[in-house]
Amino acid sequence: MSEPWAKPHLAPIVSLSCIELSRFRRLAQTRVQIDKKATVLVGANNSGKTSILIAIRNFLAASQVFGAFDISLDQWPALRALGSEWEKLTEDPASAAGDVEKWKEQLATLLGSMPTLDLWFDAQPGSYNLVAPFITSLNWDGGAVGVRLRLEPASSVEDLQRLAWRYREARHPVKDFKKQAHAWPVDLIDYWLRHPADLGCILVYRLDPALGPLANPPAGAPQGLSPKAAAVDRTKLSKLLRVDFVAAQRGFGTEEAESRSSSGTHRVGLFSNQLLKYARQHLNIATTGHGHQPELIAAIAQAQEDLDARIKVALTPSIEHVKKLGYPTLHDPQEIHFRTRIQTGDLLDHSTAVQYRLDDAQADIYLPEYSIGLGYQNLQSLSYQLVSFRDSRLKPSEGSPAAVHLVLVEEPEAHLHVQVQRIFPQRASELISPTAPEHAHLSSQLVISTHASHLAHAENFDRLRYVRRIPSPAGAMPCSDVIDLATAFGTDKETRTFAERYFRVQHTDLLFADAAIFVEGAAERMLVPLFIERDFQKLDKRYISFLDLGGRHAHRLRPLVERLGIPTVVITDVDPVEVTKDANGKTVRKAAAIVDPKGLECGNDTLNGWHPKKKELHLLAEPAEADQTWSNGNGGRVRFAWQVPVPKNGPWPSSFEDSLILTNLDWFKAIGQETGKKPAAGEVALPKVIGPLRVVVDTVLAEPDPAALCKELHAMLREKFAKAEFATTMFERISMGDKFACPAYIADALAWLDKELAPSKTGPV
Structure with missing residues (x-):
């Protein structure tokens, strides 16, 4: 057996292999296999692709982001029944002796209705220090590691009793109202809509790998959690996993005047917005010598010194006028000096900070960023976000980089050209992956939801996960x-x-x-x-x-x-x-x-x-x-x-064309009989009967016996008959309103x- 504290491998030592979602929105019980590089979620509208991404983000966010509507609808009846029980309380259960077993049952019902997220990692022996808080065996030597995150409005009987009393107090004044629709809260779900904080917080637990999806054979459903299971310090998970999220870009291009919101920040999606964020995180350094960019520090220091001097020259005359009012006084001989503090990020916080040049021959002509095409803007924005995620992961505020970096991208195809869609999964995976050899042991994984066939088909079926409405x-x-x-x-x-x-x-x-x-x-x-x-x-x-x-x-x-x-x-x-x-x-x-x-x-x-x-x-x-x-x-x-x-019991056609003809024999005969007729006054001239339509009409008119006609049509269609041109002609006729029946086998x-x-x-x- 290898030592669990062995030297890290050159390959990633931990990767996320699978997630299991339970009772989150319409995802009652869902398992998603995660590829080591890129996973692409596909499926029809409203199938649950975005819900998967949101669930991962919400469970792993630093702050509470859950709402009552995040709980699966099939859990609502049980939760409403709990609320009905709590309405019957006559005194605060925390201060009265009550049936403890009953409260334990209610706690089990409550927790059994809450959304959960199970994370299953494939960990190598060299990752012991990362996964130690989550392993369940003292003989661990690498393999599956399971972590459950659960939303808990109450984690103990005492917590549950306090929640029950708060709900009872809110519900009691209106429970006898006749018009329940206008009384808040109508039920426990309605109560949580106004008080989402009472949904509690996310707690983290260990899972048994032998009962998980990575076992052999894999478990068919998420494992149950013992009521006595002890929660793990959530901060331990941050050393193992970091999650970043790129929301869908649904905005449209606009003029420069609209490129800022009322709060002064740039419109989401502009490249400068990502550049500004990156600059504030990585370039806002003091001129004291701290940092890893000495050239930038020297340039900022010199610029700051020059700026201070210029400000003093510009403002000294006005200061001299102020002195006439008695300031500074004789007892306060200090002079006013000017010292700026330049933050690199602030230098980019204006609408024309990022510009582009049309061509090298016109070196002095620049256009602002908002004049760039939407596809180019979005591609720049996405790329810089991904690079920023990578750098933030590699330079955490404290500690070492997270072993696994999961980046969630929602519908990146918005405004992306087809050529870019085809290569996006591969290129995005490269952008989030560290390149330095000392980071080779870190895992970087991408999960994309998409409606774009070009993006989905750029990957083979190994990376496609189909979200299906049941x-x-x-x-x-x-x-x-x-x-x-x-x-x-x-x-x-x-x-x-x-x-x-x-x-x-x-x-x-x-x-x-x-x-x-x-x-x-x-x-x-x-x-x-x-x-x-x-x-x-x-x-x-x-x-x-x-x-x-x-x-x-x-x-x-x-x-x-x-x-x-x-x-x-x-x-x-x-x-x-x-x-x-x-x-x-x-x-x-x-x-x-x-x-x-x-x-x-x-x-x-x-x-x-x-x-x-x-x-x-x-x-x-x-x-x-x-x-x-x-x-x-x-x-x-x-x-x-x-x-x-x-x-x-009539003639039996053997193709779409002869079935179409036999179904509409009277129409073809009428077309043949009307050929050459001049339109009456006020009538629209009929299209000429030419090409393959002419061939069909002549065949129909030449053979009155349906059985014999069926044989003739079979022979005609197997010859050099222009089926595509015939279909186009019929499309035109039907579009013009001709009474033309769909063959029965297709209509049925x-x-x-x-x-x-x-x-x-x-x-x-």
Whole structure:
């Protein structure tokens, strides 16, 4: 066994591996794996990404920053019940003999409803002096170290009794009011809204690594804490972990007059604001020789001496006039002298302290910072904040630098150009990491929340954590959990590589959407959103990601769809094939029109391998609900849509285009009959029927028999038919208001998705 006080490694000796959040807002019970360099939180709006960052910041902040709304909604009934019990008190329980066991039960209920944050560190033997306050075994030789932070309105029966009496005193005068909505406090939650200080403080406890997420096998839920557990001095944690937070930049550019607030500080986000803060922390040094920048000290001293002399010359005449009034007196012969004290930070505290030059050829032309582009300003500001965090960490006011530095960045993509978004996680990680060899044992970790696909896809799936809204029935409290996408594909490296490359090339917004629709080709990608806008107004208001993957390849992303758990529609072709034998006895699968479905098979890999797994084509003609809908049992549901006979028992199309045509035969016939007609007075001239639309119209008019027409359309579409141009023409016609029906197999799938996303199923969004 190595000595626990061994010399530190050249690699980081402690790193944060995992956090567990409980009962904080909609994060009822959430585990987040933390990457050693950068962790990227992705997910739909209002899923809980920002709440994760805020929870970490609030638990580790130096001052109390919790409010009643930070407690998960599902804990409110138990807390309100406690308040109701306290309303019945007739005398101060602290001064009266009471049922101690009852108060202990109430204390357990109260603490069991409070938010907690568990920090799990991976510590090497050389870190013993850092983790000693938190280890639970005398035989510790490196490994997992667990720390729990818990919000505690009361930590003992005596504390609880005092809280109960304060609440009772506030509630007693209004408890009999008929209009409860106008009486404060309505309940214990309402009481805490006005008195957040009574939510108490954060206490720190040790956790048993054998019962934690880093054990083998990992624990399924956060471990319970004994009522007798002793709190640890919170200052010990500051030696182990430092947390800095960069909030989202939501301001917009403005004129220089608005670049300062009424209090005189610069607008958040300007580079000069970060520079000023840095200067005050690191450059405000006296001219006594203290500090590590002798050149700067000498320059300031000389400037201060020159300034003092110039001030004396400028003000001496006015002082001579003051002397005429008898000051200084004969008994006070001291002369007035001037001595300034220059603070370097103050030199930068004005609107034009930071300027930029257009080009080297115009050396005397400078523009103020607020004239720089927003993207450049924000990039500068973010960069300087990160550098400032690093330097503050390495030069603490006392003691040594914290072993682990966790920097939280909320939505850095605001005003950042796409090129910068792609490299931001890597560059930001470099900016917060110390470069000196003597600091190699320190760990620097980044956690980013984002809505930008370019930023998210710059990283591989190892660093992506998907924050998922858990579907809840009507009346249930909304909650979220976190999916580690590093494990989404298991050992299937081929599928994972395909997914990562597809996401980088397409920059799909799947990781931020409320729902997903996989489409077969360009025609569906263009027209399905138009049908949604026209026929499904509620669905049109949802954030839907369209993936032009080719329905037959949708199964490649099946592991990801299963893990995300968002409602998904896969619109694909039935791909009928005729199976024969060649002269050598080899099986040949050839695409065919659907004339006799009993002699054909489904050639679609997604329908064969994922769902409904019915290879004989005739079994797909009249699908039941179970054939069309798949579920993984964890809330994720997928609806599969493929072509069916039009109408029922009619001809069976095999692609989106011929299904669209057969569904709207009367429209195509009418277009053909109106060709060449001159518009009547006051009528708008109809668009000319040319290109692929002309080909379709001629085919429809030439073959009146629907079954034969279906075969003709299949042959036409397999030739050199311009599907993209046809889709564009149909898009134009539908946009102009032409009465054009959506194929039934797609309309049914969209109706299913509309129902899946109804508020009664998803909860507040």
